[in-house]
Amino acid sequence: MLEESVWMAEELKLPMYKAHSPQIGMRRYFIDLLTVLSNHCNLCPMARHLAIYLLDLFMDRYDITVKQLHITSFACLLLASKFEEKEDKVPKLEHLNNLAYMCNVNVVLNKKDLLRTEMLLLENFNWNLYLPTPAHYIDYYLYVSIGENDLHNGWPITSLTKIKDFLEKYAYYFLDFSVQDHTFLHFRPSLIAAACVCASRICMQISPAWTTQLELLTCYSWEHLAQCIEMMLM
Known part of the structure; x- marks a missing residue:
């Protein structure tokens, strides 16, 4: 933390x-x-x-x-x-x-x-390479990317570990996708990482798309992430 x-x-x-x-x-x-x-x-x-x-x-x-x-x-x-x-x-x-x-x-x-x-x-860079990128946040956010009360296709999740593994692959896909377009550089790195997790939950049909726990951890609401997520899912 x-x-x-x-x-x-x-x-x-x-x-x-x-x-x-x-x-x-x-x-x-x-x-x-x-x-x-x-x-x-x-x-x-x-x-x-x-x-x-x-x-x-x-x-x-x-x-x-x-x-x-x-x-x-x-x-x-x-x-x-x-x-x-x-x-x-x-x-x-x-x-x-x-x-x-x-x-x-x-x-x-x-x-x-x-x-x-x-x-x-x-x-x-004034001898300073301590420059955060989305990759510096992604694992931290993935830690709470799936919760016990989440639903998958409208049903309770039977294997949190399995779903979390799949979601991690999606999140890293979006993470690498975000570097392809320079317009993502106008977002904060932490916001991009949070959007990667949310976009992954949407792709996997996990509801809700964004949880209170994720919002508290990342300090981003759905409204903060919406534009970045839309760019990822276009």
Whole structure:
């Protein structure tokens, strides 16, 4: 609970995303690239989402070449993995170059360029990577995502564990879906995570769609979440 409270306090300090990048049309490609890279490196969702968020903020402020964007993407992945993962999970240079080749990225990474780009990123973020993303909240919210009084298709739930496992898969689907469209960046990360849980309950026909317990935990009412949920379910 304390950690989540700290994250929510940090949310208020997040820089405003303006969607001003002249290369915003390439954003989807780079998000997909980071997703593939993080999956091959077996990075946790928090590292993956932080890497994407770092790239989004950087692209929003600077106009750089496509080659530099590729290097920056790898640097974001490295920084995020160093921040969120144990040391032995941080990708090595050789592995990153192998992945770049596999993904048809026409860039050969070297330690000097990566280090320089990492330093540039750190300076750009004032050496603060304590930036909450929806992935930092999702497990906390999933803890109370299903209650004993919930109904599934109008009937009492016979196996809370089974339903909760299915709902978790839905929630992580919506979590990854939310990074595909930059307009989600106009919502608070905690709100997106809450919307992921609510959208999952709707898809699984669990009623009510949003409970008092979830509202108390997340501090979001149905009215707060409605627009974000609508975007997820379009």
